[in-house]
Amino acid sequence: MSVAASSIDPAEVARFSAVADQWWDAHGKFAPLHKFNPIRLGLIREQALARFSRNGKKVRPFEGLRLLDIGCGGGLLCEPMTRLGFSVTGVDASERNIGVARVHAERGGLAIDYRASTAEALIEAAETPFDVVLNMEVIEHVADPAAYLADCSRLLAPGGLMIVATLNRTLRSLAFAKIGAEYVLGWLPKGAHDWRKFLTPDELIAMARGPGLSVDGPFGVSYDPLADRWSRSDDCGINYMIAVRREA
């Protein structure tokens, strides 16, 4: 189900417009996320093309597939995924984030089903499972990652693909993500991360595996401070992603 653009309450538009501008400002406080975004999008696209045997030459290769983005924020992943053909549902626990995401999608004329909700609530509501579940930079914030991952897997349809992105628990990630990004570069709010909650790739892969669930990866991404850009790498010491496949 998609939200028709016109169904948005004008009061909501007024409330969230300014914040939406911040979310989507190339130079604003989410600038680091915007720089990081293309590399995530490229990896998701590549994994999904392979998983669903889709033709990458098409503009909308994922037509007919349903995608869920958990912790969707202002919609930085939902919007590109919609343009690539997915029917997208974005959930975020924050009403404010959902408001921002709705306002921005409406401006862009994109039909995206945004809900102020959580993975757990979707399961309780017996939501139809999704072909793709995006679980990007969320798991390091939850109290019980194993239980959370198990829940997310239940939202994955047979033959489906879940991408999990998170931060490794290494001294470098402590230096880079925690101290560097939060305190030195000011990219993230102070206290945004609890480094002790970070999972190593081995821990995450062990958690994600289960009956009918197999894992590819990890895939590393690294930041080049001189060029100020992210690229794919074999180095999983800071940020990395895994791909979880459910049997058909």
Place this chain on the structure above:
Amino acid sequence: MKPKSFDVVIAGGGLTGPTLAVALADAGLKVALADSEPIETRLAPNFDGRASAISAANWRQWRALGLIDRLQPDAQPIRDILVTDGPAPGASARTPLPVFLGFSSDSLGGDPDEPMGWMLENRHIRAALSAALVERKVKTFAPAAVRSATVDGPVARVILADGVALEAPLVVGADGRRSMVREAAGIATYGWNYDQCGVVATVSLEHDHEGVAHEYFLPGGPFAILPLTSQRASLVWSDQRDRARALVQASPEAFEAHLARRFGDALGRPRLDGNRMQFPLSLQMAETMIGVRTALVGDAAHAVHPIAGQGLNLGLKDVAALAEVIVEARRIGEDWGSDLVLERYARWRRFDAAALATATDLFTRLFSNDHPVLRLIRGAGLAAINRAGPAKRLFVREAAGLLGETPRLLRGETL
């Protein structure tokens, strides 16, 4: 009238606009090209009598876009560039200086047998581009000047002089130094005029040029002999405005006599072959290369010397970078007209444009002058460059690093 919908609308049917249109169409985008001139006017042999020195990198781009088969028969490879300061012998360096041939850094990393560049008459370039646009079924609106360009949410809307409305997530201004797209986006420019004109003439030469381009720094100002096919050359120099006008209007005999008097042995006995033209020398830079759902390429963004294709090389590099940014963004589902995406283009091109403008300005001022002290500095400089070949190459490489990775098209790869 209901707007016609495209992926990208390009204003400007010169040399950069159609190159971008071909690059984007090859990548599967639906492109509209609008030009103020009728197509036949642009293609008329006497519309543009200039010749351009195309850098090796931009030649690779055209090869990647499949244009070379058409261009090759009329293209003269530049095998060497000889730079000589004035009548004083000795200070001669086999090093390209960015006066008339601004592509020293582009030649790096190529095949050693690859020519340093190619000389082409613009009319041949126009014909090849026009045929490529037809082949790719790029929708061309001409003659149709851009009357207005506005942004409405997810699209830029362009209204043409005949009332036709086009819309796309992105409008590109490839419409020259008086760009309407730039004006509509509210992007200011800065710059200045030099009290000089570039004078261009095509001549037949007495002797075979063997593919060597010459640049002389003579008392009357810098002067270049750029080799063309069929033992012809494109002559380029700068002159005072009124003198330039007189030269262009003089009889062929008077013109040839002037050449012999002024450039002497450098030239042999040239015979005028075709048009003579003058172009005011000026420098004009847009304050930014991007606006809301707007990107500028070529002279719309930075107009440097309008001679010998120096500005064209810069513009074609803009095209390579912008095409790659757009195609990559579209591949991963991004809005290629958004600030987020256009910012990548602006960052990629910022250093190159500023560097060339600075170098052009510096060299114009330094070399268009016969002050003895400046002569001394020039001579010392050329001699130093002669000796310091490896050091200079290193410097150029370092500077190239500031440009970031080379766009794929400039490496001869398709998008």
